[in-house]
Amino acid sequence: MAKNAVQDNEQVDGPVVADAKPEKSDGRKRRWREHKIARREELVDGTIAAIRARGREIGMDEIASEIGVSKTVLYRYFADKSDLTTATMMRYVETILSPRIYEAISGDLDDFELTQASITAYVETVASDPDIYLYVMANGAGANRDVVADSERMIAELLSTVLGNRLREMEMDSGGSLPWAFGIVGGIQLATHWWISNKSMSAESLIDYLTMMTWGGITGIAAVNGSPAKFKSVPHPLVKPAED
Incomplete structure (x- = not known):
């Protein structure tokens, strides 16, 4: 049973007294x-x-059992x-994913x-x-998918702000900050989803590859001052590095 089990002793509201004063009724509703x-x-x-205890294939009966309540209680709420x-x-997203990302970007770090x-x-x-991630993604249809999309949007908008501010500080064109941010977040999310589903490489390797891709894009943007016109005006050969 889950560590912080809750007891199956739910009580529902009793009938509202007909002659109760409105403010008392409102107070009861607010408390409920x-x-x-x-x-x-x-x-x-x-x-x-x-x-976490039983894995991502867990069903409602198992969830109720692990928590220590009846399934009826779950369907009450x-x-x-x-x-x-x-x-x-x-x-x-609110208590685990977002706080860790906010913590990562709030440090005194250089751009790389x-x-x-x-x-x-x-x-x-x-x-x-x-298991938490895969449980949510496996059931990610309708409103659930909206929650996933909202979390991605929140992270992308935060990244857009950071990226835009940095480009403006360097007197570069920041007009592409939002699509760049969504592209970065979407690519990282999709690659991480692929990885967590098959684990064909280590987490360290995945981080290195994603960092290479993302930083390569950022340095490419910086090389043309963030300007699409300048980017299109120069050749883009795939340069082979010099041999050691």
Whole structure:
């Protein structure tokens, strides 16, 4: 059973007294909403622990058993498995993935170190919780897919801000910051998804390859001051490095 098991002793609201004063009724509703939010978070945390314990193929019966409640309790707070999965993904992004990426980019790093640290944070976070990631992605349809897309958008917009500010500091064209950021985040996310599904190389190798690709793109942008016109005006031979 999950470490922070919760007890199956849920109580539902009793009937509202007909002659109760409106403010008392509103107070009860507010307290119930607050209780429901807190209880959902508790059950989601229990779900994350259950997935870690039993793997990404876990079903609702197993989740309920691992948490220590009946399945009826889960359906009291979540409409269906999709609703629970959406809440789980949101919790994962808000409490695990995003904080680690924010921490990585908030350090006193040079541009290359920042690039490497961001990629490392993403890959290592997914690698440290593969069952959570794969559970969410396997059930990632409809609203669940929207949550995944929202998390990617949030990271891309953050990267766009960092990239745009840096280019402007260097008096370069920052007009492409947003598409560049979405391209970088999308490429890294897709490559990491491929990797976590088959593990055909080490995490360190994946990080190195993704860093090479990303940094190569950034230096290419910097070489033409971020200008598409300048980029198109010069040749782009694939240069073979000189032999040692």
